[in-house]
Amino acid sequence: MRSWSETLRFAFQPVVNLTTGSVAAVEILARPEAGDILAEARRDAELDGRLAAFAVRCAAHRGTLLPLHVNVFAGTLADLGGLGALRQAVRDVGRLPWEVTVDLCPPFTHVPHRALLEGVTALRADGFRVCADGVGDGDVPMRLLTDLAPDIVKLDASLLTRGSAVRAMRTLTEHLGALLAVEGIETEVQCAATREAGAQLAQGDLFGPPARLPSAEVYFPPQIARSTPPGPAGPSVREFLRPAPLLPVTARAGHVRALLTGSPDVSGALLVDPDGVPVRSVHRDRFLLSLSARYGHALYADRPAVRLGDVPRTVGIDATAWEVLDVVAGGEHSRSGEDVAVVDRRGRCVGVVRLTDLVRALTESRVEEAVRLNPLTRLPGSDTVAAEVDRRIADGRAFTLSWLDVDGFKQVNDGAGFAAGDDLIRQIGHLLRRTASGTTRVGHIGGDDFLVLTDPEALDPLAAEILNVPWSAGGRAVTVSLATVLCGPGTVRDHRQAAACLAPLKRAAKALRGASWVLGHADLPGHEIRRGSGAAAAGAGCATGG
Structure with missing residues (x-):
């Protein structure tokens, strides 16, 4: 009889940023070919932890650079605390913990809340991000949700028929410093309602169904303006986050070249220290130009890429789009088109923002505002x-x-x-x-x-x-x-x-x-x-x- 690892396959579904229309991450979904391994995992914390680790290794085998969402039952985290198997898998495949979001799935009712919160604290200490999944359609108590203070809250699309509930959740996530996502989007009407309610992320078959290979290409419907305009300080930089290609500061130039040539949609890479703090920013065009120059490959290919990088431009996760533009305007003119790194309160890189995304969104905002003016x-x-x-x-x-x-x-x-x-x-x-x-x-x-x-x-x-x-x-x-x-x-x-x-x-x-x-x-x-x-x-x- 084949083991569960031989009968289990994984599918990847994109998580889409509703402001930029780009893929923010991919969620890894278990697809057993036989048996009900997920039901067993719900009862067996150790098995569930091994499934999460297996999912990360599968994503690495598929070669995706996108941030990952890995599903774990809330009871598993309460039982196992640190999820040692998941930690080890992330280290083994060379990913950074803050590139991985642990989606905590229901049930929550009979889970010891103190043990769950301790597990979340342990995950965050290592840099993992935490998502509360199944909110609104599950059994997560509101008190527990606020105690968890998740980085992302995921709602089921069925709640879109109750717009006031989604808007209230948007207000709560703002207070928690979290992003709001809606799952199960199948139609453009649902997508419009999701944006109208103020959600920043979404996933569902409309953008891209679960597939055997992770993809950064998704369908994105024409943008529909939200009725609630951004505040006077401007929209939050969180709304424009794109995945950041991160490499260790010790990476060789040849490694960076392989990353850039293999990913034509990547505009550059960030070299980070062991704590995930950006040390150097490598711009695609300047870097490849240096290596393609006469003797460039011989001079640089086996040397540290940090020599070909620039001091990164960074903003905090609580910055607004206008503050990002101030950073760009205050820098060198030759770097005005580069991505800006976004760092959390510990200085760790959580993504990048592109100037084109900001200019487009702020321009649309001003046009919409002008239309509404008397x-x-x-x-x-x-x-x-x-x-x-x-x-x-x-x-x-x-x-x-x-x-x-x-x-x-x-x-x-x-x-x-x-x-x-x-x-x-x-x-x-x-x-x-x-x-x-x-x-x-x-x-x-x-x-x-x-x-x-x-x-x-x-x-x-x-x-x-x-x-x-x-x-x-x-x-x-x-x-x-x-x-x-x-x-x-x-x-x-x-x-x-x-x-x-x-x-x-x-x-x-x-x-x-x-x-x-x-x-x-x-x-x-x-x-x-x-x-x-x-x-x-x-x-x-x-x-x-x-």
Whole structure:
């Protein structure tokens, strides 16, 4: 009877970066030809550990340079702790631990959590990355998920029908410093929903089904813009990570040449020390040019490749795309097209980013933003503010949402002319745009209506700056009305409920004489008149409790 190792085959499925459209890693999937070896592995921790080691050796035999995802049952890690067989296999095939992500698979219910966390700590101490697999469709407790603080969280595609759950998980992964992946993507509609929910990674038959040979070539559908724009600091560098070809700093030039000539899509290699810290960056074109020059091969082939490398350009894993561009702009012009190495908090290389990916994404972001801008004020519409409101609600942050408009604006247009009315709107928009710094967001809904989102502590000075201006149009004095709802953590479900609370406050403010300001609380009835006169301070609240 043949042993399980003789009847077991492995398939490789790409994990795709949804921002760059490139393959970020390959997951190794066991495919037994006979028996149910996976069911046995679920009950036998030692067997499961040997399967993981066997998977790494198989990937090495296939010659892939891509980072690897290896599946291990959570109970196995709790039982075996360090996964010695996997560690040994990674060393034997010459891979670095941080090129390997251990996907922890359910069940989690009967797994001793303390032992599991100790196992994760041991893996991380050696440099392995950790992924929580089967989240949302499995049995991983939320408390355990936060304690694990995984590098990646994988969700099942069935959750895409519950978009709010996926978006909430995206918020959680941001707090954990993790990437969000969705598995089982089969259609372009699912891919669009995945990107809409903010996931950075995906895998499934749409991109490439499991295959006997790992491949860096995948189908990637046309990009569909996300409705949630990147924050003011720019998108995270994590969204643009590509696998980094890593070689030990002791590698010979001939070894690097073999790597580059055998992988035409690789733009260069990084030479790292035993801890994985980049020491030298080898650029493909300059390196191959040096070796192809007269006597170049004789001079360099058997010598350390470090002599032909440059000091690497690096950014931290928490950097933004704009910070990467600053690094590129501040360097030598001749190196402006090189990849930039991304390092974790220990200085170890976790990937590279390409300038072309950054420029493309940031350009698309700016084009999309420009399309959303009001042509009169150059301010975004309500969608931008609504998305930020939902983000703050998900983060559990207090905020204030204000509605500003001009009193009697129709009479302004009728009496002073539409050109004077447009000038007034531009002036208000200019003031709001100037004050929209830090955490303040401003939107122009249309006509004379504006939205202002800010933190509670920034509200008073912002309101004073708006209301104390002697507005005028065509020589006519004009006043404005401001209505504000203060939303504490948990007081509103989403931006729609916040807007519903704001509507009666706006009516109350418009009922006052002169420049007016009304403030209400989302969870309390009634309102407070901060500016203006001529109305009672009751009956316009929006209590959401109970």
